[in-house]
Amino acid sequence: MIPVLETEFLRLLRSRKFKLLFLVTIFPSILYLLNPNASGTGVGPLKKSFEGLFADLLPNYWLGIIGQLIAVIVMSDLLAGEIDRGTIRLILARPVRMSGFLAGKFLAGLAALALLFGIPYAVIWLYAPLPYQGGLEGIKVLAGSFGVVLGATLVILMFLGALSMFLAVLIGKPLYATLATFGLLFLEQFILPQIPYIDHPERLTLGYQALVMLKGSFGNINVIGTPLESAVTFLGVSASLLVLTWVLLLKKEFPN
Template identity: 30%
Template sequence: MHGVITIAATEIRIGLRNRWIILSSLILLAFALILVLLGSAPGGEVKTDAVTVVVASLSTLSVYLVPLIALLLAFDAIAGEIDRGTLQLVLASPVSRGAVLVGKFLGHVAVLAIAVSFGYGIAGLVAFFASGGGDAVALIGVGRLIASSIILGATFIAIGYIASASVRQTGTAAALAIAIWLFAVVLFDLALLGGLLASQDGVFARVVFPWLLVFNPADAFRLYNMSAIDAVVVGSNLGGAGSALPLSGLATMLSPVAWTAITLGLSTFILKRVRP
């Protein structure tokens, strides 16, 4: 256990010094504050508080930025060690390969949690005070968004480990990470949309589509957050689809949790077969 904590602490120090992660955190904060300003601007009759509108907007932003930040953290976790020639030294320590990966995972999740809490926490507080205080209960939505974003990020960190452990060059791992991000958050939804247009009211639209939507951890995250607020008020059409989904409410987050457990186990299996 001590070895796991030591590795996690090392990854936290490295992650916080990584300029890509610092830049991504600042970009996340900048986009969040822009959405706060847009959400608090007058725009007709919106019968809800500014914080709720901002949380709805940030949940869509998170689908794109949080997985990208997570993959930037994870893509060189193993391949980078091989490239630098330090993997053999790491594995020579009296810590199992599984414990090494768990330590890296905990450290990377901690770095991601700092970035998300910093960006969304400030944005939520700005929206709260910009709207004149309002109902403090609305801040619960910000906390829910931060927690679910960390879970989503943890999922893509674990997925990134598979790419990192499967290759021996950092550049190849980075290319795989970008490909994973592009497929999971862009191409997958485009494919679902194409299937809906082709199927209309067929079997795909009624049976297959709801399962595929929940199957994707990014979509499951978005559905959870949008179902937790008044989706009709904020102008989203996701709320109406909630009743047709195989999972609803908090159960929707079982998808990213399951993805995290499975991919972390798979990446551990791959790492055990890697020769430094």
């Protein structure tokens, strides 16, 4: 698993795709640096502003349509690219267990996504105390909120990654797998909520569920749901999808 993880992670970091996607994820952070719009001084206003900023940007940008598409683009290619190029047969001919191969690919993609999303978050975390004159104390005060935001993001990204890899093996073509995954996400989050008689349809969106996970630590979020229950559900579904992907890989016939 470790060799697959290291090789794939370094390949992703060196790719042009990673650099382009990083420009997309860091864009809101750059805008914040240019115009922090501080509404007071001290750690109290600082914490309130920081939590309000992420309560807005997380569901509407980083884990909205844009962020979801980024995660799907990165994760869909990890297996579908190998299948489409035919290189998966060469890889599996080596003394590599299928479970280790899948785990290495998944963790490499998740690590790359953690950088894509985590660095922009960290930029805001480390810079936000400056306009509020919070200093080092401000950084410490925001550390917990930063950790909660990153944790909720990783839970959602794990789900997106597991779903992308499952459909990638099922379909076998990177482009088609990406379109199918994103189409399924779009259907679940924007078409199904239009059906009458669904109570609180906003709960079907990933951004909303991210807010549910933040609710336990953020004081300004009023959503329906339990943070622990939401996190455990996403982790359980992600694990199930990875097991199904492993089974598909074991049973799938790869053409020459």
